[in-house]
Amino acid sequence: MRVKELKLVITFHTTADAMAMEKCCKEANAPGRLIPVPRAISSGCGLAWCADLSEKDGLLEVMAKVGLKQEDIHKCMV
Amino acid sequence: MIYMDNAATTMRKPEEVITAVMNAMNSMGNAGRGAHAASLSASRVIYNAREALARFFNAESPKQIVFTNNSTESLNIAIKGLLEPGDHVVTTMLEHNSVLRPLYEMEQKGVSLTIVKSDKQGRISYEEVEEAVQENTKAIICTNGSNLTGNYVDVKRIGAIAKNKGVLFVVDASQTAGVYPIDVQEMNIDVLCFTGHKSLLGPQGTGGLCVREGLKLKPLKSGGSGVLTYSKEHPSDMPTALEAGTLNGHGIAGLGAAIEYLEKEGIDNIREKELQHMWKFYHGVKEIPGVKVYGDFETELRCPIVTLNIGDYDSSEVSDELLMTYGISTRPGAHCAPLMHEALGTVEQGAVRFSFSHYNTNEEIEAAIQAIKELAEE
The missing domain is CATH 3.90.1150.10 (Aspartate Aminotransferase, domain 1)
Incomplete structure (x- = not known):
């Protein structure tokens, strides 16, 4: 297994929201990728957006621009 | 022939639609049920189709597009998901059984109906539609075009009546989606029900609803969603609320390609x-x-x-x-x-x-x- 790192994990209410996240991040060249929600987190949707902790403000800005709402924002070992 | x-x-579909279905059948996993490449591929294709349909019907957001198997399923979701005993509905003689039978079923449960009459040329009077709305009317539910005569129904005009009277407006667009422009916001349509396999030129087994933001419909089905596994209740967020079970991803890939074809042509x-x-x-x-x-x-x-x-x-x-x-x-x-x-x-x-x-x-x-x-x- 890979060595885990502390990461930013954004969760969503629906798969459609997770896919909207991937799309808006791609269009904005924002970093990160979709991952299965880690067990440590309780989440609605099974997909989450994972990125470096330092990217939090930039990602929230991208989401705000398209009106996308997260379920929650976590820091966890991924 | x-x-x-x-x-x-x-029967004849654009080549792009056939190619999209074939590609999907070679590459798709189950959308929203994992984060591996094949599952994400399906989720992306389905989300793209959601976006395309939201654009096509001017929905407020792709989340308001719900995929179903056909107009009949969409209309069942709309009619059974909105009406309660004691409600009244205005509909017309032009309707297909996909509207009438769910309404008759609801009639047995205490919903009352007014069916606006048609003349011998298959036309309705819009004044009669307006006059039929009463105090307990929940919705006007009607077709955008008769499947029998081809007569077009002015849904923009009925949408204005519905807005003015403060009742919901549900439209069966089986014969018009892909033929005439439909703008759900401009036409004040609360729930648009469409099928993918007619003039939208997509595969059979595809269809959907476009639901006004904030409007809650009781789901017809509950079950697997890829979301909130440990909850005893089906999730209430759109579009998952109305999409229990694995979607027809292969068909939806074709429907998405069909919308892009219609936009291009x-x-x-x-x-x-x-x-x-x-x-x-x-x-x-x-x-x-x-x-x-x-x-x-x-x-x-x-x-x-x-x-x-x-x-x-x-x-x-x-x-x-x-x-x-x-x-x-x-x-x-x-x-x-x-x-x-x-x-x-x-x-x-x-x-x-x-x-x-x-x-x-x-x-x-x-x-x-x-x-x-x-x-x-x-």
Whole structure:
């Protein structure tokens, strides 16, 4: 297994929201990728957006621009 | 074969649609049920189709697009998800059984109906629609175009009535989605029900709803969602709330490609070709002795449908003769619109429906006119 790192994990209410996240991040060249929600987190949707902790403000800005709402924002070992 | 049953399903599909379905069948996992490449591929394709449909119908957001198997499922979700005992609904004689039967089912549970009458040309009075709204009216539920006569129903006008009266507006767009522009916000449509396999040119087994943001519908089904596994209740967030079970991802891939095809070609251009065929056929058959054409041809605003009978001949016999002697595919008999047949006086005889595609050719239209001429002489 890979060595885990502390990461930013954004969760969503629906798969459609997770896919909207991937799309808006791609269009904005924002970093990160979709991952299965880690067990440590309780989440609605099974997909989450994972990125470096330092990217939090930039990602929230991208989401705000398209009106996308997260379920929650976590820091966890991924 | 000359295919003229496009109101039942468009048989010829754009190459892009066929390719998209094939690609999907070679690459798709289960959307929203994992984060591996195949699952994400399916989720991306489905989300793209959601976006395309939201654009196409001017929905407030792709989340308001719900995928179903067809218009019938969409209408069942809308009707059973919105109505409660004690509610009243206004609908019309133009409706297909996909509207009428769920409404009759709700009638048994205490919903009352007012069915606005049609004249002998298959037209309704918009004043009567407005007058039918009463204190306990929950919704006006009607078609955007008759599957039997091809008459267009002015949903923008009814949408304004619904808004003015403060009632919900549910539209069955089975015959018009892909033919006429539909803007759910401009037309004040709360729930638009559509099918993918007719004029949207997608695969069978695809369809959906476009639901106004904030409007809650009780789901018809509950079950797997890929979301909130440990909750005993189905998730309430859209679109998951109304999409229990694995979606028809392969079909939705085709539907997404079909919307992109329609956007590229332009539905105004497609409709122009279809209506040219319809008018050419109509003018070619309307004066033939013994031929009776049904519907309102005094307006340009029509679906590309011409329905007729020849003398007292059984419509099934005429349709069979068209196929066996001329190789022309049409639909005879009753067209799942019982009240419309009553209004037209065709309950016993049924009627032969010709419905056109932009893929039909002038030669095919001429062959169909000639066939009717010959059959009417017999």
